Amino acid sequence: MTLPSEELRRRQFGALTGWTIASAMVQPLVLALEDLHWADPTTLDVLRGIAERGALAPLFVVATTRPEFRAPWSMRSHHGTISLAPLDRTQVRDMVAELSARHALPKEVVEDVATRTGGVPLFVEEVTRLLLERGAQGGIHAIPPTLQQSLTARLDRLGSAREVAQIGAVIGRDFSYNLLREIAGIGDAPLQAALEKLADADILLVQGLAPASDYRFKHALIQDAAYENLLKSRRQALHRRTAEVLRDRFSDSAAAEPALLAHHFTQAGLTEAAIEWWRTAGQRSLARSALLEGLKHIERALDQIATLPATPYLRREEIQLEVAFANALALSGDPVGGKEHYDRALAIYDPAEHRPLTTRSGRDIRVALWSSRAGCMWLLGYPAASRSDAEHAIKNARETDHAATLMHALFATHVYVYSGNYAAANASLDELISLADEGGAQYWKALGTAVRGWLFAATGKASDAVRAITSGITSLRSTGATLYVPMHLQYLAMAYSELGQLDDARRCIDDAIETMERSKEKWCEAEVNRIAGEIALKSLAPDREKAEAYFDRALTVARQQQAKSWELRAAMSMARLWRDQGKRDEARDLLAPVHGWFTEGFDTLDLKEAKALLEQLAI
Numbered sequence: 001m002t003l004p005s006e007e008l009r010r011r012q013f014g015a016l017t018g019w020t021i022a023s024a025m026v027q028p029l030v031l032a033l034e035d036l037h038w039a040d041p042t043t044l045d046v047l048r049g050i051a052e053r054g055a056l057a058p059l060f061v062v063a064t065t066r067p068e069f070r071a072p073w074s075m076r077s078h079h080g081t082i083s084l085a086p087l088d089r090t091q092v093r094d095m096v097a098e099l100s101a102r103h104a105l106p107k108e109v110v111e112d113v114a115t116r117t118g119g120v121p122l123f124v125e126e127v128t129r130l131l132l133e134r135g136a137q138g139g140i141h142a143i144p145p146t147l148q149q150s151l152t153a154r155l156d157r158l159g160s161a162r163e164v165a166q167i168g169a170v171i172g173r174d175f176s177y178n179l180l181r182e183i184a185g186i187g188d189a190p191l192q193a194a195l196e197k198l199a200d201a202d203i204l205l206v207q208g209l210a211p212a213s214d215y216r217f218k219h220a221l222i223q224d225a226a227y228e229n230l231l232k233s234r235r236q237a238l239h240r241r242t243a244e245v246l247r248d249r250f251s252d253s254a255a256a257e258p259a260l261l262a263h264h265f266t267q268a269g270l271t272e273a274a275i276e277w278w279r280t281a282g283q284r285s286l287a288r289s290a291l292l293e294g295l296k297h298i299e300r301a302l303d304q305i306a307t308l309p310a311t312p313y314l315r316r317e318e319i320q321l322e323v324a325f326a327n328a329l330a331l332s333g334d335p336v337g338g339k340e341h342y343d344r345a346l347a348i349y350d351p352a353e354h355r356p357l358t359t360r361s362g363r364d365i366r367v368a369l370w371s372s373r374a375g376c377m378w379l380l381g382y383p384a385a386s387r388s389d390a391e392h393a394i395k396n397a398r399e400t401d402h403a404a405t406l407m408h409a410l411f412a413t414h415v416y417v418y419s420g421n422y423a424a425a426n427a428s429l430d431e432l433i434s435l436a437d438e439g440g441a442q443y444w445k446a447l448g449t450a451v452r453g454w455l456f457a458a459t460g461k462a463s464d465a466v467r468a469i470t471s472g473i474t475s476l477r478s479t480g481a482t483l484y485v486p487m488h489l490q491y492l493a494m495a496y497s498e499l500g501q502l503d504d505a506r507r508c509i510d511d512a513i514e515t516m517e518r519s520k521e522k523w524c525e526a527e528v529n530r531i532a533g534e535i536a537l538k539s540l541a542p543d544r545e546k547a548e549a550y551f552d553r554a555l556t557v558a559r560q561q562q563a564k565s566w567e568l569r570a571a572m573s574m575a576r577l578w579r580d581q582g583k584r585d586e587a588r589d590l591l592a593p594v595h596g597w598f599t600e601g602f603d604t605l606d607l608k609e610a611k612a613l614l615e616q617l618a619i
Helices: 005-026 041-056 089-100 107-117 121-134 145-158 161-171 177-184 188-200 222-228 232-249 251-256 256-268 271-287 291-305 314-332 335-348 349-360 367-380 383-400 403-411 415-421 423-441 442-459 460-478 485-498 503-518 525-534 544-561 564-580 586-595 605-618
Strands: 030-031 059-063 174-176 204-207 214-217
Touching: 005 041, 005 059, 005 251, 030 188, 041 059, 041 291, 059 314, 059 349, 089 107, 107 121, 107 256, 107 415, 107 460, 121 145, 161 188, 161 214, 161 232, 177 188, 177 232, 188 204, 188 335, 214 222, 232 256, 251 256, 251 525, 256 271, 256 291, 256 335, 271 314, 291 314, 291 544, 314 349, 335 367, 349 367, 367 383, 367 403, 367 415, 367 564, 383 403, 383 415, 403 423, 403 442, 415 423, 415 442, 415 605, 423 442, 423 544, 423 564, 442 460, 442 485, 442 564, 460 485, 485 503, 485 525, 525 544, 525 564, 564 586, 564 605, 586 605
Parallel strands: 030 059
Antiparallel strands: 174 214, 204 214
């Protein structure tokens, strides 16, 4: 059975964390991680799970990182930080003595090493090695003034092996023998001799025997020195050769790591190829719910487009990338940034030029933009503008006579559920599900069914909501879809809560929070926390302190995202709690400025309820 990507990701994270903890239970375990500041967001997610559960087992995780790095997990009692200062003179002397072994260096030379290296361990190692090779004669004058110059000098002394090191530096910190051979175009005998020389010189670390061997530069600064020593033209040629070899002869690697090819094409100056591969990398990351990685890749593609003269091809690429970038921003909890990119894409949309993209992208781009911007406008506190965008989307979708485009537009009317326009929402969902049935569009039918469950939950039909949302989620997972899962679970939790099934409600809301943290789909984080607070108040012994903490979190997130509609709901929930605790003035002071911010949409349910609550608090 093929698992949906979101479920597969969840299971993989759980398996990696569980395997680490279980291994430590069998035998105390040490995990050592170098240069954590270069880790990708997904790796950091795995480490967060280990960091948060590490106290359960005899597990020691030690990581080196630059001072500016900030771990994406909260500090716990079993966590600690050690700031590493440069080596002092005594430590430098000890290190030099250890490195020089039987070849003791004069005391004054050792003092020179301590002075010129600033106590940087790698520099101490490099200088000591240089002095041992040249002899101690010359004292301080034999010591290069910088670490970079010292590393460059060591590479220069390697003769023809230096070129192999430079080719490897272009490929990356790690590379395989087979890939290096294809790029270098050198015979096995001289290539292996050069690699052995690099390993003996402590430039490379090697694992396995050629041709199944893998290599790694001992330190990133050594790779940098080899890379920077290349002429720009030679460097570009090697990047091009690397990209083409990966694309043509290592297709599995290319498919698995499109960002790697995008990097090499970028450095080679082949901008159009770089755009294509950055787009592929972005789409691949977004499909796997790796939103942060996806954003970075799409941004790189847009940056590359900006360097070229405008052409119809590039404008088509740009508008599709703007849509993807806006969608990712809005789902990473940045509706302001999302709206900016939706606006930009709408501004450059040309019906004659871009409507033909409908067959390529599966829907009319402008309709998709209006549909998606409708959600952003509602979040930002403009429900009337949101409704206008949704209506524009539907009107234009009907004119295209394209079923997939119309289904996309009809989904935009989920904002009607938020606004309390339930009759219009129901009519649109009827049409969406009917169209999906006719066209065999399983995804749209499943999504429409789940959103109908939102409607049931919002209108007091809790049993119907449970059936619809559960059915929708099950069908969506069979398609591999992962978006909107936190919102589905949140409405499901609401329905279970109304039915008095509080264990199920808590389970669903906890799943929603966990899914958000894992997938980074944060656009509904404030509302999920608000509903968690409402559920905490439902039990026979209401946990008001816990509910207030959830409401406070909802307010904080909403304010950070400038999501005024979620902020209004969170303020109403907190105001009701404080009212019931006799803190009417505090409740009014919280809610009044939020309600007063709105300039339109006063016919919507939330704003009507906020006004009624303020009038009640004024009595």
